[in-house]
Structures are given as structure tokens and as C-alpha cells.
Amino acid sequence: MQKLLFSDKEEPLKAVNVASVPQRSPFRYPGGKTWFVPRLREWLISQPKRPRLLVEPFAGGGIISLTAIFESLVEIALMVELDEDVAAVWQTIIDGEAEWLAKRILNFEMSRENAIAEIHIHRKLTKEKAFQTIVKNRTFHSGILAAGAGFLKNGEKGKGVLSRWYPTTLAKRLRAINLMRDKLRFEHGDAFDVLERYKDDEEVVFFIDPPYTAGGKKAGSRLYTHFELDHEALFATCRKLKSDFIMTYDNSEEVKKFARKHHFMAKPIPMKNTHHAAMTELVIGRDLSWMRGVDRVLEDRDEYK
Numbered sequence: 001m002q003k004l005l006f007s008d009k010e011e012p013l014k015a016v017n018v019a020s021v022p023q024r025s026p027f028r029y030p031g032g033k034t035w036f037v038p039r040l041r042e043w044l045i046s047q048p049k050r051p052r053l054l055v056e057p058f059a060g061g062g063i064i065s066l067t068a069i070f071e072s073l074v075e076i077a078l079m080v081e082l083d084e085d086v087a088a089v090w091q092t093i094i095d096g097e098a099e100w101l102a103k104r105i106l107n108f109e110m111s112r113e114n115a116i117a118e119i120h121i122h123r124k125l126t127k128e129k130a131f132q133t134i135v136k137n138r139t140f141h142s143g144i145l146a147a148g149a150g151f152l153k154n155g156e157k158g159k160g161v162l163s164r165w166y167p168t169t170l171a172k173r174l175r176a177i178n179l180m181r182d183k184l185r186f187e188h189g190d191a192f193d194v195l196e197r198y199k200d201d202e203e204v205v206f207f208i209d210p211p212y213t214a215g216g217k218k219a220g221s222r223l224y225t226h227f228e229l230d231h232e233a234l235f236a237t238c239r240k241l242k243s244d245f246i247m248t249y250d251n252s253e254e255v256k257k258f259a260r261k262h263h264f265m266a267k268p269i270p271m272k273n274t275h276h277a278a279m280t281e282l283v284i285g286r287d288l289s290w291m292r293g294v295d296r297v298l299e300d301r302d303e304y305k
């Protein structure tokens with residue numbers, strides 16, 4: 001039976017206006033968690049002491065790790081990502097080549113023809129691949145890098161490939177990240193390996209945002225090259241983690257079933273998707289009492305009795 005807890009003392013949950021959150025990532029990332037940033041702050045501040053390390057095993061555009069280090073909410077952040085295009089960008093920054101990448105972006109003359117020519121060159125160097133990734137990410141529909149994605153046709157105000165190409169903004173973001181580079185770690189690898197490695201570490205917190213493909217959902221499979229995931233195994237792995245974690249997931253029956261099975265809490269929180277439609281996603285963890293301003297709490301333990 002579903003039980004909803006109401007409290008009239010607290011502020012109702014409101015969808016976050018993402019424009020109020022500093023955008024620090026060079027990516028426009030499908031499934032990006034900019035909207036989650038205010039909750040991330042609450043969660044990290046609620047920790048008994050400042051975590052030494054934030055592990056983000058499905059890093060994508062990295063807004064969570066970047067926010068955590070820019071705002072000194074953790075000492076260091078470790079991002080892990082399987083996608084080699086995305087990995088090339090993070091690796092380039094870690095290798096100290098952010099300035100090279102910034103200049104490459106500033107000096108590129110963006111047009112549909114030049115973008116097509118660039119993405120068809122076989123690039124070997126990581127930093128060249130990084131540039132190619134940025135070109136694709138900024139000129140493809142919704143920033144989708146997976147096979148089958150196509151160029152923005154009209155984009156904003158009919159500007160086509162130029163409508164998301166902001167070279168000076170991108171250069172500024174890359175330079176800002178470069179200044180924080182000593183606090184950032186990156187691994188091109190598998191989420192499960194890194195979760196396994198840190199499972200007994202008590203000075204770590206985990207932010208886990210997998211592709212949304214549980215319960216046969218298709219959303220994640222369109223958006224990412226690596227979308228297949230054993231969601232059941234991910235929940236079982238999270239249960240083994242000694243320190244605190246949160247997961248974000250689509251609000252689906254299958255996901256709630258996994259949460260209940262592992263005695264986690266799940267709270268729906270509002271967000272707006274790229275089409276500005278209001279919807280909810282689930283935040284999952286062992287204890288979500290740190291979430292303030294909640295007027296509607298859906299606890300899996302209550303919900304599934």
C-alpha cells in the first residue's frame with residue numbers, strides 16, 4: 001500500500017530552476033544532473049565531516065563532481081566514465097591540456113561543413129579526440145554522442161550547428177576546471193570496478209547516476225553508447241558500500257522494487273526535462289532524512305508494505 005507522509009510545516013518541493021545553478025561543465029549532457037545540484041549541497045553538508053573523496057562512477061558531463069570540488073564540499077572527486085569520447089575530454093583536462101583544448105575551440109570556425117569534416121577525421125591523440133567530442137556534443141541533437149545522433153537542424157532561432165557553440169564560454173569553463181585540476185581525478189573504466197575498490201572505505205561518498213534502462217526503459221539506450229547495465233547487480237553492490245551513497249533513477253516500478261528489496265529509501269523529486277515537462281526522478285539511499293523542504297515523502301518501506 002502506498003503511504004504518503006505530509007507535513008504542512010515544511011516548504012513544498014519545487015523543481016529547481018537550473019539557470020540558478022552555476023554551469024561548470026564543458027558538456028551539454030543528456031541526463032545531466034544540474035537540476036540536482038541544490039540537493040547535492042544539502043547531502044554533502046549533512047555529512048558528519050567533509051568527505052575526503054566523492055566517487056562518481058557514471059560521470060558523464062561531471063557537473064556533480066565539478067560542483068563538489070568548486071564549492072569545497074569534498075576534498076577531491078573521482079570521476080569514472082566508460083564512454084571513450086567523453087573520457088577523452090576528462091583525460092585531456094587531467095593531463096594538463098585544458099588550455100590547448102580551449103584554444104582549439106576558440107580557433108575553430110564553426111559551420112556545418114567544418115563540423116562534418118572535423119568529426120570524420122580519424123583522430124588518434126586523446127586531446128584531438130576530446131576536441132572532436134566537444135564538436136559533436138555541441139552540434140548534435142541534445143548533445144547525444146551515441147550512434148544515430150544527428151546534427152541540430154534548426155537549433156535555437158534557426159541557427160543550426162551554431163546555436164550551442166559558445167567558444168568563449170567553453171574556454172572559460174575549461175580554464176576554470178584547469179585551476180581545480182589537483183582536486184579532480186578521472187578514470188576511463190567501469191563503474192562496478194571502482195565501486196568494488198572503494199566499498200570498504202569509510203571516508204568516501206558515492207554519487208551514482210546510471211543510464212536509465214531498468215525495467216526495459218528505452219530512454220537511456222537512445223542517449224548513451226554504453227547503456228546496458230545490470231541494475232539488480234548495481235543495487236546489490238550499493239548495499240555492500242560501507243559509506244554513504246545516493247543514486248538517482250527514473251521513477252519506475254522496477255527501480256522502486258529494487259530499492260525495497262535492498263531496504264533503501266526512495267524519494268521522488270521534481271525536475272523538468274529538456275522539453276520543460278515537469279516530471280519526477282527518484283533519489284535513493286539508505287537514509288534520506290537530510291533532504292529538507294520536503295512536503296511529500298515517499299518511503300519505499302511504507303510504500304511496499
Ligand SMILES: C[S@@+](CC[C@H](N)C(=O)[O-])C[C@H]1O[C@@H](n2cnc3c(N)ncnc32)[C@H](O)[C@@H]1O
Nearest residue numbers: 029031032033058060061062082190191209226
Ligand atoms: C545518466 S548518465 C550520467 C550523467 C551525469 N550524472 C551528468 O550529470 O552529466 C550515465 C553515464 O554512465 C555512463 N556509463 C554507462 N555504463 C557505464 C559503466 N559500466 N561504467 C561507467 N560509466 C558507464 C554512460 O556513458 C553515461 O555517460
